[in-house]
Amino acid sequence: xxxxxxxxxxxxxxxxxxxxxxxxxxxxxxxxxxxxxxxxxxxxxxxxxxxxxxxxxxxxxxxxxxxxxxxxxxxxxxxxxxxxxxxxxxxxxxxxxxxxxxxxxxxxxxxxxxxxxxxxxxxxxxxxxxxxxxxxxxxxxxxxxxxxxxxxxxxxxxxxxxxxxxxxxxxxxxxxxxxxxxxxxxxxxxxxxxxxxxxxxxxxxxxxxxxxxxxxxxxxxxxxxxxxxxxxxxxxxxxxxxxxxxxxxxxxxxxxxxxxxxxxxxxxxxxxxxxxxxxxxxxxxxxxx
Amino acid sequence: xxxxxxxxxxxxxxxxxxxxxxxxxxxxxxxxxxxxxxxxxxxxxxxxxxxxxxxxxxxxxxxxxxxxxxxxxxxxxxxxxxxxxxxxxxxxxxxxxxxxxxxxxxxxxxxxxxxxxxxxxxxxxxxxxxxxxxxxxxxxxxxxxxxx
Numbered sequence: 001x002x003x004x005x006x007x008x009x010x011x012x013x014x015x016x017x018x019x020x021x022x023x024x025x026x027x028x029x030x031x032x033x034x035x036x037x038x039x040x041x042x043x044x045x046x047x048x049x050x051x052x053x054x055x056x057x058x059x060x061x062x063x064x065x066x067x068x069x070x071x072x073x074x075x076x077x078x079x080x081x082x083x084x085x086x087x088x089x090x091x092x093x094x095x096x097x098x099x100x101x102x103x104x105x106x107x108x109x110x111x112x113x114x115x116x117x118x119x120x121x122x123x124x125x126x127x128x129x130x131x132x133x134x135x136x137x138x139x140x141x142x143x144x145x146x147x148x149x150x151x152x153x154x155x156x157x158x159x160x161x162x163x164x165x166x167x168x169x170x171x172x173x174x175x176x177x178x179x180x181x182x183x184x185x186x187x188x189x190x191x192x193x194x195x196x197x198x199x200x201x202x203x204x205x206x207x208x209x210x211x212x213x214x215x216x217x218x219x220x221x222x223x224x225x226x227x228x229x230x231x232x233x234x235x236x237x238x239x240x241x242x243x244x245x246x247x248x249x250x251x252x253x254x255x256x257x258x259x260x261x262x263x264x265x266x267x268x269x270x271x272x273x274x275x276x277x278x279x280x281x282x283x284x285x286x287x288x289x
Numbered sequence: 290x291x292x293x294x295x296x297x298x299x300x301x302x303x304x305x306x307x308x309x310x311x312x313x314x315x316x317x318x319x320x321x322x323x324x325x326x327x328x329x330x331x332x333x334x335x336x337x338x339x340x341x342x343x344x345x346x347x348x349x350x351x352x353x354x355x356x357x358x359x360x361x362x363x364x365x366x367x368x369x370x371x372x373x374x375x376x377x378x379x380x381x382x383x384x385x386x387x388x389x390x391x392x393x394x395x396x397x398x399x400x401x402x403x404x405x406x407x408x409x410x411x412x413x414x415x416x417x418x419x420x421x422x423x424x425x426x427x428x429x430x431x432x433x434x435x436x437x
Contacts, residue, residue: 034331047353099417103345
């Protein structure tokens with residue numbers, strides 16, 4: 001059993017390796033892979049160490065949209081000015097492990113790892129993020145919400161690398177909501193989580209919204225059916241209860257080591273009520289003090 | 290592979306398997322056993338060190354990513370045989386019980402003192418460091434005494 005490491009000095013070299021070597025695993029901050037490796041959960045492979053590719057850690061700005069690189073960490077976003085326009089990214093980043101994980105863990109790695117409990121993915125998805133996948137054959141963009149097909153199943157081909165994540169700058173009039181429910185405030189994995197955005201017209205009707213959940217489906221779930229019940233209507237108590245009923249049909253939580261289906265269903269309904277009754281206001285921090 | 294890096298200001302060259310954990314290189318190859326292994330999976334913070342100005346968990350850093358880096362461990366905090374003020378405060382205030390979490394706790398506290406923007410407050414700065422002797426009261430008392 002052996003693990004090799006390649007450290008490419010250019011993106012071309014990295015894409016060559018992905019195209020020509022069997023079982024290549026891109027390695028960024030290692031916060032997932034080092035755990036799997038230590039646990040003996042990986043079969044022999046060649047790690048593609050991306051850390052020398054400075055172009056994968058671009059300076060962050062919101063001119064014409066935000067681009068995160070494959071090596072952009074949670075910390076990079078938390079400490080950058082982009083949190084003004086993308087506050088949910090900063091809130092999500094703060095919920096990932098604690099500081100030492102945020103120093104190394106990357107948004108692209110969170111996407112690639114495809115955990116249903118990912119903390120970064122729901123916020124990205126609620127901002128309509130697109131992933132840029134690069135290979136020797138070229139580049140393509142995939143909407144993040146279309147990227148997952150099942151538990152740990154993604155649209156990434158083995159010869160492709162997630163090179164960037166593109167987010168459009170949010171329009172005026174949207175407000176956000178981010179709330180993770182875990183066992184503790186930090187160093188916790190979610191039992192359920194809602195990243196929501198909503199835009200309400202002057203007449204009180206919901207112009208548009210996004211509702212993205214973690215840990216209640218085999219992969220990060222944008223609840224498009226529940227959204228469609230709400231879109232175009234005023235947020236009456238009756239409509240909110242309709243939405244709560246709809247989300248119960250749309251999620252598929254399980255019993256596992258961290259929580260139970262019953263708990264996840266109940267609390268997910270509470271999150272939907274909380275989101276729909278408190279937004280229209282400002283973004284709500286994840287945990288109150 | 291051969292990896293060259295600095296620990297506490299001193300240069301080292303180590304030959305190791307590229308995915309060997311920085312934690313194991315520090316403890317086994319360099320005999321710096323101040324950095325502890327707790328969970329070995331990024332949950333407990335016992336192996337916390339500073340790498341190029343970032344707080345990191347040395348159990349999650351493969352040595353192939355340490356080439357050219359500057360590492361600070363608990364052994365690097367004392368100067369001229371005199372304990373760092375945070376170490377001194379742990380000593381004076383009973384901040385250490387079994388001692389396994391102590392090096393990571395102290396490194397994280399020193400990091401926060403030097404990088405106050407990294408966290409919203411001291412509790413968040415230490416949120417990645419777990420003490421299983423339930424000694425947080427004296428740990429916090431120690432750090433606050435050192436910071437005051």
